[in-house]
Amino acid sequence: xxxxxxxxxxxxxxxxxxxxxxxxxxxxxxxxxxxxxxxxxxxxxxxxxxxxxxxxxxxxxxxxxxxxxxxxxxxxxxxxxxxxxxxxxxxxxxxxxxxxxxxxxxxxxxxxxxxxxxxxxxxxxxxxxxxxxxxxxxxxxxxxxxxxxxxxxxxxxx
Amino acid sequence: xxxxxxxxxxxxxxxxxxxxxxxxxxxxxxxxxxxxxxxxxxxxxxxxxxxxxxxxxxxxxxxxxxxxxxxxxxxxxxxxxxxxxxxxxxxxxxxxxxxxxxxxxxxxxxxxxxxxxxxxxxxxxxxxxxxxxxxxxxxxxxxxxxxxxxxxxxxxxxxxxxxxxxxxxxxxxxxxxxxxxxxxxxxxxxxxxxxxxxxxxxxxxxxxxxxxxxxxxxxxxxxxxxxxxxxxxxxxxxxxxxxxxxxxxxxxxxxxxxxxxxxxxxxxxxxxxxxxx
Numbered sequence: 001x002x003x004x005x006x007x008x009x010x011x012x013x014x015x016x017x018x019x020x021x022x023x024x025x026x027x028x029x030x031x032x033x034x035x036x037x038x039x040x041x042x043x044x045x046x047x048x049x050x051x052x053x054x055x056x057x058x059x060x061x062x063x064x065x066x067x068x069x070x071x072x073x074x075x076x077x078x079x080x081x082x083x084x085x086x087x088x089x090x091x092x093x094x095x096x097x098x099x100x101x102x103x104x105x106x107x108x109x110x111x112x113x114x115x116x117x118x119x120x121x122x123x124x125x126x127x128x129x130x131x132x133x134x135x136x137x138x139x140x141x142x143x144x145x146x147x148x149x150x151x152x153x154x155x156x157x158x
Numbered sequence: 159x160x161x162x163x164x165x166x167x168x169x170x171x172x173x174x175x176x177x178x179x180x181x182x183x184x185x186x187x188x189x190x191x192x193x194x195x196x197x198x199x200x201x202x203x204x205x206x207x208x209x210x211x212x213x214x215x216x217x218x219x220x221x222x223x224x225x226x227x228x229x230x231x232x233x234x235x236x237x238x239x240x241x242x243x244x245x246x247x248x249x250x251x252x253x254x255x256x257x258x259x260x261x262x263x264x265x266x267x268x269x270x271x272x273x274x275x276x277x278x279x280x281x282x283x284x285x286x287x288x289x290x291x292x293x294x295x296x297x298x299x300x301x302x303x304x305x306x307x308x309x310x311x312x313x314x315x316x317x318x319x320x321x322x323x324x325x326x327x328x329x330x331x332x333x334x335x336x337x338x339x340x341x342x343x344x345x346x347x348x349x350x351x352x353x354x355x356x357x358x359x360x361x362x363x364x365x366x367x368x369x370x371x372x373x374x375x376x377x378x379x380x381x382x383x384x385x386x387x388x389x390x391x392x393x394x395x396x397x398x399x400x401x402x403x404x405x406x407x408x409x410x411x412x413x414x415x416x417x418x419x420x421x422x423x424x425x426x427x428x429x430x431x432x433x434x435x
Contacts (some may be wrong), residue, residue, distance in 0.1 A: 003296050003299060005281060008281055008283075008299070008355065009281075011299075011303050011355075011357070012279075012281075012355060012356075012357040013223075013357065014360060017219070017360050017361065018216075018219065018361050019216065019361075039363070059361065059363050060360075060363075061363055061365070061366060063304060064300060064303045064304050064307075067360065
């Protein structure tokens, strides 16, 4: 992860972190390899033509990259109608190939959790007892020690 | 009671953060006060357990970004006043009295503390008198964010396990691990403040501390400590040429993890022995 001021701001003050009291639905994105997961909570606005994400929060069992991805993507999702959310999720999934593997796994986990929350909400329209949906990621989370190794190698002249 | 415990949790963290920000003799006083507030938090938790009231470690976000220390101190005073007021409804008058007299003294000291300019949020990512390469700075930045949260998470987990255990042998181990994590949290928080990266650790999810399988938790924990040792080793190598001081520090943290692993192995053995009758 290369760092700029915006990224550091998300690390220091992740946006929308925490549980949402009185949420309409939750969704989970999970890494089956290591148990890391992201929970998304949404409150849905119904005062427009199409339902939209009025409030969104997230919590994570995961690394700082997951928290940064959660902070960024939930900010993007806030205010979007469900079509907009699906577009955001699809656009994020398409970007994953261009990211380092560990960053791809973290972003995928957040994107799938957002999708799971919206899908759970839609399922509950016809079945209020529908359980919270969990989607599992396919990208593998590689241990993030590349940066340090690169520095160590540079210093040793490798 | 639940609300008072949440407020004590928030006041503890706000005071700890104020300690990280300070560069004067205020620092140690704020650290001492944060330790006292942590104990209040644990007493209130114990009270909830005795009353059989459900609770968790959820709390609100704690805004700490200030330019002057006095701004945060006023906020902490306000938090302490709220706790004091709400204690009136506590069924345990002795507990109420103990906390209330601590609060009265702390508020008085906070009111008279010398003000300081705060640089802990500058995002400069520079250590005083140490020049690191950009890559080493990035690696250290990531390490500090990861580990500051991790240490807070461990404090909350071990505290919860301790609160719900009456096994003296295990509680001794949990208390040592809490103390060790406090030391690490304070070390990393101080480093974060020096680099202009101070942040309140994020909320810990319930399922992390409401541990269902302690044996598995300890096994995973030992592996995490081993991974943390590796991280410290690599970071120590990465900063060695720029800062022998930081190199020694990360070696020291690395070696401390051996003790944590040994304690966790002891706890694991004890649990397995208990489970096997």
